[in-house]
Amino acid sequence: MTSGQSSIDSGHDAADGLVDYLNASPSPFHACATSGGLLEAAGFRKVAETDAWPTESGRYYLVRGGTLVAWSTEHSADATTPFRIVGAHTDSPNFRIKPNPDHGRLGFAQLGVEPYGGLIVNSWLDRDLGLSGRVAVRENGSATTRLLQIDEPLLRISRLAIHLDRSAAEGESLNRQFQLAPHWGLGEVPSFAHFLAERLAVEPQDVLGWDVMTHDVQPAARTGLNGEFVAGARMDNLATSYAGTRALIAAVDAAPSAPTTQVLVLFDHEEIGSMTERGAFSVLLPTVLERIVTGLGGGREEFHRALAGTVIASGDMAHATHPNYADRHEPDHQIALNGGPVLKVNTNGRYATDSVGAASFKLACEQAGVPMQSFVMRSDLPCGSTVGPMTSALTGATTVDFGAPTLSMHSVRELVGAADQGMYAAALAAFLSPA
Incomplete structure (x- = not known):
């Protein structure tokens, strides 16, 4: 050495x-x-x-x-x-939050996301997802950026049960527009902009834009019988x-x-x-x-x-x-x-x-x-x-x-x-x- x-x-x-x-x-x-x-x-x-x-x-x-x-x-x-x-x-590769992300169906509050890079989509299903990136906010009349890291299980993309799609056992084929919107609540929830404002302690009108993405909240770790791997x-x-x-x-x-x-x-x-x-x-x-x-x-x-x-x-x-x-x-x-x-x-x-x-x-x-x-x-x-x-x-x-x-x-x-x-x-x- x-x-x-x-x-x-x-x-x-x-x-x-x-x-x-x-x-x-x-x-x-x-x-x-x-x-x-x-x-x-x-x-x-x-x-x-x-x-x-x-x-x-x-x-x-x-x-x-x-x-x-x-x-x-x-x-x-x-x-x-x-x-x-x-x-x-x-x-x-990950999912990035769209500019107008707020929507829902059947009582679920969901967010619009866009796949970034060549991600293996199926590996993101049924994972606990947090949010991270940067947010542009108004401060003293000018725009500045703040880092955002929320390591909480806020979002999830739930896969369809095998009983409703027997082909799922061989791997799903997913539509990126309609089948990958994560859900993060039931009923009425704050808009995404209001959520960011609360987390960053600013007024909602002062949230000017964001580069926010999803991440798996499971921490990286040493793995293997003798710790010979790192997974993350x-x-x-x-x-x-x-x-x-x-x-x-x-x-x-x-x-x-x-x-x-x-x-x-x-x-x-x-x-x-x-x-x-x-x-x-x-x-x-x-x-x-x-x-x-x-x-x-x-x-x-x-x-x-x-x-x-x-x-x-x-x-x-x-x-x-x-x-x-x-x-x-x-x-x-x-x-x-x-x-x-x-x-x-x-x-x-x-x-x-x-x-x-x-x-x-x-x-x-x-x-x-x-x-x-x-x-x-x-x-x-x-x-x-x-x-x-x-x-x-x-x-x-x-x-x-x-x-x-x-x-x-x-x-x-x-x-x-x-x-x-x-x-x-x-x-x-x-x-x-x-x-």
């Missing part, structure tokens, strides 16, 4: 740390707040995009909605110093967001063999294509990188020189080989839980990995003293994608895609290996601070 890994795990096992992180982060906005709290405890200072950029060497981070960018210039030699960047995303919601991709946050903290305390500017970026909206002002397809990351260079005294020439030497590690969870569906996996690339970080390769560009990027990640795993696995999709099945190809195209930087082994990806409750979490963070810390 390297000093970087022990720094990450000391006093708080990485798997237990992930449990705490998941439970504190039911929405992308909360994930940014949770990572921000960890970063501030490690000496990072929050900056606003509208402020003048810091010019002194140090540790900084900013938040734009559900996206966070953090960086350290403590190991930067000058404005041409290349970046080492770890990327991930904060959003996960939003592993994809908060497990990487947590590992990346811990890795950046460990990396800035280490001494790389060559100058490097260390960066962590946690994007929102990956699950819906990233084409937003804070998604990976936006100019947010290139803009922040250029402002870091100008803060170090450089200009456009120095910025492009820095990018030419930059390497990006794009982290998203990887499919572990499922014991009940082994035939759905590429037979010569089996992925084991608790088997170490996973290099992800796709020759059609769904992952950004090439041989140069793969070498940088393999060296990081060797430096961290952890094993590395390699994943490719079966050639006759479609492959998912990540923020990697987008950030690679926008920056022109060498990029590698990687992940940690996962089962039940996009379910309301996913599964990872407990031992993988320390190895994951250690590999990322080594990548950010290469020996």
